[in-house]
Amino acid sequence: MTIWVPQLPATGVRYRALADAIGDAIASGELDEGMRLPPQRRLADALSVTVGTVTRAYAEAERRGLVEARVGSGTYVRGRQSTATFRQTGMQADAGCVDLSLSLPPPHPDRPRGLGEALEAIHHDPQALMQAVDYQSEQGMFRHRDMLARWMTRLGLPVDAEELMITLGGQHGITLALQALAQPGERVAASALxxxxxIAAAQQLHLKPLRVPLDEGGMNIDALARLCAQQAPRLVYITPDINNPTGAFLSEARRHALVALAREHDFWIVEDGVQYLPAEERGTPLYQLAPERTLYLFSTSKVMAGGLRVGTLRVPPILAERLGTLQRAQSWMVPPLMAEIVCRWIDSGAAERLLDWQLGEIAARQALAQRYLASYGARGRPHGFHLWLPLPPGIRAAALIQQLEQRQVRVTSAEPFCVGSEPAPQAVRLCVSAAVNRDALTHALDTLVSLLQAPPASPWRTL
Structure with a gap:
């Protein structure tokens, strides 16, 4: 069988030249999204280089976000869409572009206004200014943790300040949790999407992600039990209230089954609650069902402002010292100025007013999107940021995304969310929250539906 073999320059560092060739081939379309790169030994023989050279080249290409290594399956092209897992979200979308690819809170003038008012209050508080320029505990100042704990409790997520560690947002909390609980080479389980x-944090820490099947009832706990019978993972990562990207909700029965399984096989649970939902859309938090083995992630990014990078990690007491050590090794502490801003914002009442507005706005946007897409099987939660849209037969996600991009609309394919080596489903995620307003969202939905009704013609010709 013919394999892809690039032409490499006669001079220069060979592994870098091969990584460059992979990038060039993806950009030109010679290597398409989802294609498997040649086995390392076969490509090494074809290029007359060592297997180690190809291994380093593939690793460098993965570092650049061009490809993805899947355990037991090979190395696959991520493509232009899926390489942008973490774009520079601070940049505004191109003029005229409606970017629904990023899970961002809806724009509102109270976000910069709230920041300004908090900074003004701090400016007139000499003690707060002094604390902001001084080192603090790796867990964060107790005053800040207490304020955040009381706010979370008012939101229906009761925690004790002694259990909390302030983190640099939810992603930092995930990385801390994985580092604390698993060693390189150990297995960590997550929903198939x-x-x-x-996924990125697990790859950087050299952990082995295990794919657990997923349906509309959330993670399939029976399938997880079968995995545990073979070899239990070190931890299970889960977003029980709203799976990202499908929006699936983990039922109460499955929550209790997951906790029972964790106790039986002695694995940890990392519960991600960063996407805030009102109480009527949440189930019983796993950290309440199994406090001794559950770490809970929360963040202000989806409620107040992502740029502040302030989140919390609820930690079982047995792990507090270990996580404190990791925090000191990484950043010593979250800047106390950022935590002070968040706490002033909360204390003023402005954070809850902003959240109330946001919940109403998201509900209106979800209802709008459902009017357009319900007949296509779109799934989402009434107050969730995103919708999951399985595509009709004959429509390929890559082609649809390209056509939308040409019309100044951006959505996300399933590829970046895939755990393991299974092919990505033909579906897209669109974040209704990210549009600048409802008019922009309406324009994007009109564009999407027009393409679903008249999908692009296949480029292939019959011979």
């Missing part, structure tokens, strides 16, 4: 930040 899950948050790309967890």
């Amino acid at each position: 899950t948050y790309p930040g967890m």
Whole structure:
């Protein structure tokens, strides 16, 4: 069988030249999204280089976000869409572009206004200014943790300040949790489609992600039990209230089954609650069902402002010292100024007013999107940021995304969310929260439906 073999320059570092060739081939379309790169030994023989050279080249290409190594399956092209797992979200979308690819809170003038008011209050508080320029505990100042714990409790997520560690947002919390609980080479389980930040953190820490099947009832706990019968994972990462990207909700029965399984096989649970939902859309938090083995992630990014990078990690007491050590090794502490801003914002009442507005706005946007897409099987939660859209037969996600991009609309394929080596489903995720307003969202939905009704013609010709 013919394999892809690039032409490499006669001089220069060979592994870098091969990584460059992979990038060039992806950009030109010679290597398409989802294609498997040649086995390392076969390509090494074809290029007359060592297997080690190809291994380093593949690793460098993965570091650049061009490819993805899947345990037991090979190395696959990620493509232009899926390489942008973490784009520079601070940049505004191109003029006229409606970017629904990023899970961002809806724009509102109260976000910069709230920041300004908090900074003004701090400016007139000499003690707060002094504390902001001084080193603090790796867990964060107790005053800040207490304020955050009381706020979470008011939101229906009761925690004790002594259990909390302040983190640099949810992604930092995920990385801390994985580092604390698992060693390189150990197995960590997650739903077959899950948050790309967890996948990226597991890869960087050289952990082995295990794919657990997923349906509309959330993670399939029976399938997880079968995995545990072979070899239990070190931990299970899960977003029980709203799976990212599918929106699946883990039922109460499955929550209790997961906790029972964790106790039987002695694995940890990392529960991600960063995407805030009101109480009527949440189930019983896993950290309440199994406090001794559950770490809970929360963040202000989806409620107040992502740029502040303030989140919390609820930690079982037995892990507090270990996580403190990791925090000191990574950043020593979250900047106390950022935590002070968040706490002032909360204390003023402005954070809850902003959240109330946001919940109403998201509900209106979800209802709008469902009016357009319900007949296509779109799934989402009434107050969730995103919708999951399985595509009709004959429509390929890559082609649809390209056509949308040409019309100044961006959505995300399933590829970045895939755990393991199974092919990505033909579906897209669109974040209704990210549009600048409802008019922009309406324009994007009009564009999407027009393409679903008249999908692009296949480029292939019959011979």
